[in-house]
Amino acid sequence: MSDRKYNPHDIExxxxxxxxxxxxxxxxxxxxxxxxxxxxxxPYPSGDIHMGHVRNYTIGDVVAxxxxxxxxxxxxxxxxxxxxxxxxxxxxKSNSHPAKWTYANIETQAASFKRMGFSYDWDRTxxxxxxxxxxxxxxxxxxxWERGLVERKSSPVNWCPDCATVLANEQVVGDGxxxxxxxxxxxxxxxxxxxxxxDYAQELLDDLDKLPGWPERVKxxxxxxxxxxxxxxxEFELCDVAGEPSGEKITVxxxxxxxxxxxxxxxxxxxxxxxxxxxAGTQYEADVMAVVEKASRxxxxxxxxxxxxxxxxxxxxxxxxxxxxxxxxxxVSDYVLMDYGxxxxxxxPSGDQRDFEFARKYGLAIPPVVVADDxxxxxxxxxxxxxxxxxVPWDEAFNGDGVxxxxxxxxxxxxxxxxxxxxxxxxxxxERGAGDASINFRLRDWLISRQRYWGNPIPAVHCPTCGLVPxxxxxxPVVLPMDIDITKGETLADHPEFYETxxxxxxxxxxxxxxxxxxxxxxxxxxxxxxxxxxxxxxFEKDKVDYWMPVDQYIGGIEHAILHLLYSRFxxxxxxxxxxxxxxxxxxxxxxxxxxxxxxxxxxxxxxNVVAPEEMIAKFGADTLRAYILFMxxxxxxxxxxxxxxxxxxxxxxxxxxxxxxxxxxxxxxxGVAASGDAAAKTLHREMHRVTGKVTDDIxxxxxxxxxxxxxxxxxxxYDYRNAVAAGSRDLALIKxxxxxxxxxxxxxxxxxxxxxxxxxxxxEGSVHRASWPEFDASAAVADELELAVQxxxxxxxxxxx
RNA sequence: GGCGGCGUAUCCGAAUUGGCACAGGAAGCGGACUUAAAAUCCGCCGACCCCCCGGGGUUUGUGGGUUCGAAUCCCACCGCCGCCACCA
Numbered sequence: 001m002s003d004r005k006y007n008p009h010d011i012e013x014x015x016x017x018x019x020x021x022x023x024x025x026x027x028x029x030x031x032x033x034x035x036x037x038x039x040x041x042x043p044y045p046s047g048d049i050h051m052g053h054v055r056n057y058t059i060g061d062v063v064a065x066x067x068x069x070x071x072x073x074x075x076x077x078x079x080x081x082x083x084x085x086x087x088x089x090x091x092x093k094s095n096s097h098p099a100k101w102t103y104a105n106i107e108t109q110a111a112s113f114k115r116m117g118f119s120y121d122w123d124r125t126x127x128x129x130x131x132x133x134x135x136x137x138x139x140x141x142x143x144x145w146e147r148g149l150v151e152r153k154s155s156p157v158n159w160c161p162d163c164a165t166v167l168a169n170e171q172v173v174g175d176g177x178x179x180x181x182x183x184x185x186x187x188x189x190x191x192x193x194x195x196x197x198x199d200y201a202q203e204l205l206d207d208l209d210k211l212p213g214w215p216e217r218v219k220x221x222x223x224x225x226x227x228x229x230x231x232x233x234x235e236f237e238l239c240d241v242a243g244e245p246s247g248e249k250i251t252v253x254x255x256x257x258x259x260x261x262x263x264x265x266x267x268x269x270x271x272x273x274x275x276x277x278x279x280a281g282t283q284y285e286a287d288v289m290a291v292v293e294k295a296s297r298x299x300x301x302x303x304x305x306x307x308x309x310x311x312x313x314x315x316x317x318x319x320x321x322x323x324x325x326x327x328x329x330x331x332v333s334d335y336v337l338m339d340y341g342x343x344x345x346x347x348x349p350s351g352d353q354r355d356f357e358f359a360r361k362y363g364l365a366i367p368p369v370v371v372a373d374d375x376x377x378x379x380x381x382x383x384x385x386x387x388x389x390x391x392v393p394w395d396e397a398f399n400g401d402g403v404x405x406x407x408x409x410x411x412x413x414x415x416x417x418x419x420x421x422x423x424x425x426x427x428x429x430x431e432r433g434a435g436d437a438s439i440n441f442r443l444r445d446w447l448i449s450r451q452r453y454w455g456n457p458i459p460a461v462h463c464p465t466c467g468l469v470p471x472x473x474x475x476x477p478v479v480l481p482m483d484i485d486i487t488k489g490e491t492l493a494d495h496p497e498f499y500e501t502x503x504x505x506x507x508x509x510x511x512x513x514x515x516x517x518x519x520x521x522x523x524x525x526x527x528x529x530x531x532x533x534x535x536x537x538x539x540f541e542k543d544k545v546d547y548w549m550p551v552d553q554y555i556g557g558i559e560h561a562i563l564h565l566l567y568s569r570f571x572x573x574x575x576x577x578x579x580x581x582x583x584x585x586x587x588x589x590x591x592x593x594x595x596x597x598x599x600x601x602x603x604x605x606x607x608x609n610v611v612a613p614e615e616m617i618a619k620f621g622a623d624t625l626r627a628y629i630l631f632m633x634x635x636x637x638x639x640x641x642x643x644x645x646x647x648x649x650x651x652x653x654x655x656x657x658x659x660x661x662x663x664x665x666x667x668x669x670x671x672g673v674a675a676s677g678d679a680a681a682k683t684l685h686r687e688m689h690r691v692t693g694k695v696t697d698d699i700x701x702x703x704x705x706x707x708x709x710x711x712x713x714x715x716x717x718x719y720d721y722r723n724a725v726a727a728g729s730r731d732l733a734l735i736k737x738x739x740x741x742x743x744x745x746x747x748x749x750x751x752x753x754x755x756x757x758x759x760x761x762x763x764x765e766g767s768v769h770r771a772s773w774p775e776f777d778a779s780a781a782v783a784d785e786l787e788l789a790v791q792x793x794x795x796x797x798x799x800x801x802x
Numbered sequence: 803g804g805c806g807g808c809g810u811a812u813c814c815g816a817a818u819u820g821g822c823a824c825a826g827g828a829a830g831c832g833g834a835c836u837u838a839a840a841a842u843c844c845g846c847c848g849a850c851c852c853c854c855c856g857g858g859g860u861u862u863g864u865g866g867g868u869u870c871g872a873a874u875c876c877c878a879c880c881g882c883c884g885c886c887a888c889c890a
Contacts, residue, residue, distance in 0.1 A: 217806050220806060220885085224806095224885080227886095229889070252890080253889095254890060267890090334888090335888045340889045357888095562885090632815085633814070640813085651842095652827080654842095694818090705826085706816065706818090706826080710826080711826095712826055713825075
């Protein structure tokens with residue numbers, strides 16, 4: 001018989017040990033059961049866990065535990081995203097080594113996860129900084145390379161001065177700051193390694209439709225990031241210095257070829273490679289170079305701060321508009337981006353607000369070409385195929401749908417995005433070899449090289465004779481050397497014993513690549529490794545991945561809406577094309593959990609509003625913390641921490657504990673009747689079935705807060721029954737069933753307490769976490785009598801009891 | 803500027819998707835038990851207006867609309883949050 005008082009601490013540590021010894025949560029591929037892969041984003045080992053971790057991993061744990069009880073074969077693993085800069089910074093601060101800091105934190109976090117009672121299969125743990133893991137990251141890199149998806153090229157890249165490394169576009173956030181250290185990012189021209197994610201841009205966009213289990217806003221963010229634009233490429237013929245046609249073509253991308261007749265000037269980005277050549281030694285050189293230099297001085301931040309004053313200068317050159325043979329001047333302007341489209345733009349000031357502002361500032365013509373249906377100008381210009389008006393009477397550009405005017409044979413057609421006129425102009429250009437329909441993406445290739453030590457070494461060799469040579473698979477892993485003094489700011493480039501090597505191709509002296517890979521390469525496939533975590537012959541067996549994958553439920557923070565989730569989708573598609581697996585998308589259902597706040601702000605040490613999980617465990621136990629963090633709000637919403645709230649949760653768990661232990665004593669003592677069937681018993685019986693249905697349903701919908709609320713209602717109904725019926729007359733079968741059902745349904749939330757009640761109080765053989773989830777009888781949940789409201793004109797006018 | 807989300811009692815939140823608005827918890831108040839306290843158990847618990855003291859009416863950020871019926875759908879506005887942003 002258990003203690004009368006609920007004492008979480010002894011119970012929790014006791015069962016944690018029992019579960020660990022029995023490998024209770026070991027996952028096996030069981031062909032006789034449906035599978036469920038429940039995964040939470042693996043943590044970065046920066047110190048001990050915080051409340052955000054508690055919330056994230058508790059959600060996953062409840063889902064995983066209930067799935068086991070419902071008869072699924074469940075995979076619920078954990079690991080660590082262990083490479084990365086914070087480890088280097090911490091090592092510098094503490095005059096230590098990144099590995100030491102990282103492994104120590106992993107130990108701390110692992111202990112905390114165990115103390116929280118999470119049901120992980122610890123035999124599948126992955127640490128991305130272990131050679132047994134990262135060697136397969138290198139292997140995958142080589143496979144990508146074989147497939148032509150690895151590229152080393154020179155281009156303007158994002159440089160974080162504080163992290164002293166380059167960053168991927170996705171890692172530049174907010175107003176042009178580093179995702180990790182929030183420093184302002186600079187632009188530098190550097191040669192770097194890329195994964196050609198743009199090869200998959202269309203599929204990454206299209207397949208968002210295959211993800212009905214993802215939040216709409218995450219899909220919208222990814223679609224915006226990929227940024228598909230339909231339009232046309234148009235070729236303009238360049239004129240020479242004397243203004244005569246040179247025969248050379250210069251291409252632009254436009255989403256509005258229907259406005260081509262309104263093009264009155266042509267723009268180049270300040271970084272455009274032709275700019276210097278065009279103005280060298282001319283009277284325009286000084287003005288143009290002033291614009292170029294001003295733009296280059298501006299940081300990425302300033303250029304990304306939305307709309308600003310547009311600056312420009314005439315280059316002295318002209319291009320010929322292919323639709324009307326008009327010579328239009330070529331300008332340089334700082335609002336044209338070199339890394340989108342072709343770095344050159346046809347300007348149509350009447351149809352584009354930016355071009356409009358630029359034209360007004362520099363006195364360039366603004367002829368109308370697409371006019372709104374309700375614009376009086378339409379009547380005035382109706383039927384005019386030639387340009388009779390060179391300047392619109394408008395205050396701003398018009399970019400909507402309307403009627404084409406002053407556009408030769410296209411005059412009178414519908415103009416606008418995806419319009420008849422747009423198609424007609426594109427077709428006309430294509431016939432004459434002056435353009436064609438085209439699609440442009442905002443997505444850029446993924447810059448994966450980092451000039452940092454604590455990461456996965458890129459398996460490549462620079463040979464003076466053979467060029468870039470991949471490290472042969474047999475030579476993997478390229479081991480990250482441990483004898484490095486990070487406190488002196490050393491990187492692999494400071495260690496000749498690392499980089500001095502021989503070329504795998506010709507055998508001559510060569511230099512090993514000293515950059516490491518972006519940590520997001522490590523996190524792009526770890527969930528596949530869990531399926532076959534100890535394989536030392538390949539990253540994973542196809543059969544095992546095909547059994548467990550895709551992840552049925554993925555849970556993590558919204559901050560990965562683009563970064564990690566996009567990269568993982570990309571990896572999955574490439575690995576599929578490499579024949580290593582056979583599905584298209586890695587995560588079928590995605591839950592993005594909200595943040596845990598205190599006093600309306602995110603918890604942080606600098607704000608001094610951190611509530612440490614260990615402090616709450618010490619006070620109330622892990623079960624109370626788990627149940628509380630799920631009870632306070634739906635999982636996708638932010639949650640405001642309240643100390644009074646935790647005490648309330650502890651009170652309720654104690655109340656359940658008392659009910660179960662006391663009624664079990666009554667049952668054992670035979671103090672009551674076998675079955676009573678009176679009104680009070682009927683009410684409790686009905687409530688028990690109603691709540692079973694509600695809890696089952698709510699966990700499926702991730703409404704953990706209402707699932708717990710329903711169990712509280714059942715607890716209240718159970719106490720009502722005890723108050724209504726005297727001891728000795730109580731229905732023993734009923735109160736026993738209520739106690740058992742409560743224990744089973746609460747087990748995923750408060751696993752230790754329920755295990756204690758199940759095995760010690762009830763005396764059942766085997767774990768409650770292997771027991772079957774309670775069935776419910778929908779008809780038993782329906783009341784015999786029902787009060788119906790009678791509405792007349794939507795107002796309650798009476799009530800009838802049926 | 804664009805896109806997306808949100809707004810319900812003192813606070814956190816229900817309302818399974820158009821059908822009795824506010825379940826559950828917290829806070830607060832009262833009672834039982836106790837010499838007393840804690841713990842526990844029981845009960846009460848939004849506001850405003852009207853009232854023949856039985857009760858009735860209004861109220862889901864604001865204002866409209868659709869509907870027999872709206873917290874829920876539509877339009878406009880206000881407020882808060884997030885993401886993107888000179889992407890041609």
